[in-house]
Amino acid sequence: MVDNLKHKLIVSCQSWPGTPFYGDPRMMRAMAECALMAGAGGIRANGPDDIREIKKTVPLPMIGIWKAPDKRGVRIITPDFESAEKLADAGADIIAIDATAEARPDEEELRELVGRIRSELKLAVMADISNAEEAVRAERCGADLAATTMAGYTSYTVKTDGPDLDLIETLVRTVHIPIVGEGRFSKPEEVQEAIRNRGAHSVVVGTSITAPWEIAARFVRAI
Template identity: 40%
Template sequence: MVQASDWQTILQGGLVVSCQAPATSPLHQPSVIAAMAEAAVLQGAVGVRIDSPAHIEAVRPRISAPMIGLWKQQIPNCDVYITPQIVHANAIAQAGADIIAIDATTRPRPEGETVAALIDHIHHQLHRPVMADVDTLEAAIAAVAAGADCVGTTLYGYTAATQHLKPPGFELLKDLVQHLSVPIICEGGIASPQMARQSLELGATCVVVGTAITGIDLLVQAYCKTLLS
């Protein structure tokens, strides 16, 4: 586990690799995700982003780098799905996540849950820093006011308020850097090393890349679709 005071220094200026796979993919096996994560760190990634307790638990013995943990959960009649409730945060903390990522958009949440209460629980009961995944500057400001330790552009383009926009959210990134004093993480739509570098030049503390590195299923689909069209 990474000391709570060290994660920002370790992540500064580096690459975090999101090691995830669709539930229907053979790559979804915990051992495969763990191998991806270890390979990423061995090649220079400063951290990884991992979904679900089972995958976090599999990755934890393989790396000492910071792990951003989350748990995607589909809740009926609720669009919030990234670590939506306290019970999900508890599970990924127990599995070994160093930082807990949550959906911090302003969308309606599960009954009885608030962003502020979730952050407070993660801080005081789980003793972990919180990454607030947001879609807008408004959501980011509210998340930081509620105590979020860092903010990610993760949900830019993936909510009703931003569905007309296409990641990467460089405009949002610039706004976050200008208005907030916490670390800002650029995540979503980074498709090349040059784009990753651009995010750092715009002021991001670090950059998270997923599909462009580990998204074998989606990448193969895209190649085949183009070749067969």
């Protein structure tokens, strides 16, 4: 499944509270169908309901996440094994988890979660990280691939204007697992740069494809 995503565009189909798409999985299925029509190689979606709906008509590899409160009450990506299990039941092919030190400071807990997903659910694990140290830790804990999803979104990393291409390049040289570029990709040239010149295995793009209100706002700001 991981190999099938090599040099492919993964479209993140997610909705946010207060937007017209929120709360209706059929909207996310329509968005995923558009991604399929465009030739995308995979989908990333949030929650069992959206994943189950998308899988009805979209036969692409599915990276499943579930943004939910952890035991501290902090909302993170796939907080526990139970949430991962529900994503698997809904049809996820790869389970993405927050693997930052901020969200999961205990390495043994991270290792246990990754191990259970791989051994009990028989699914690959994508570690969403924010820096090189977290990618090394994720690899050590058994993750199958790492994504730059959280770069710039932890208290100890800097949010770059666009995608953190330098981090991608550093990760490719630092760990042996595939690196997925994710976060603030807005131009096709950035995706091309990440894969062709920086060594990314694949790239996830969300807002710039699946959030039309944000896309429209860029044109409004230009005027």
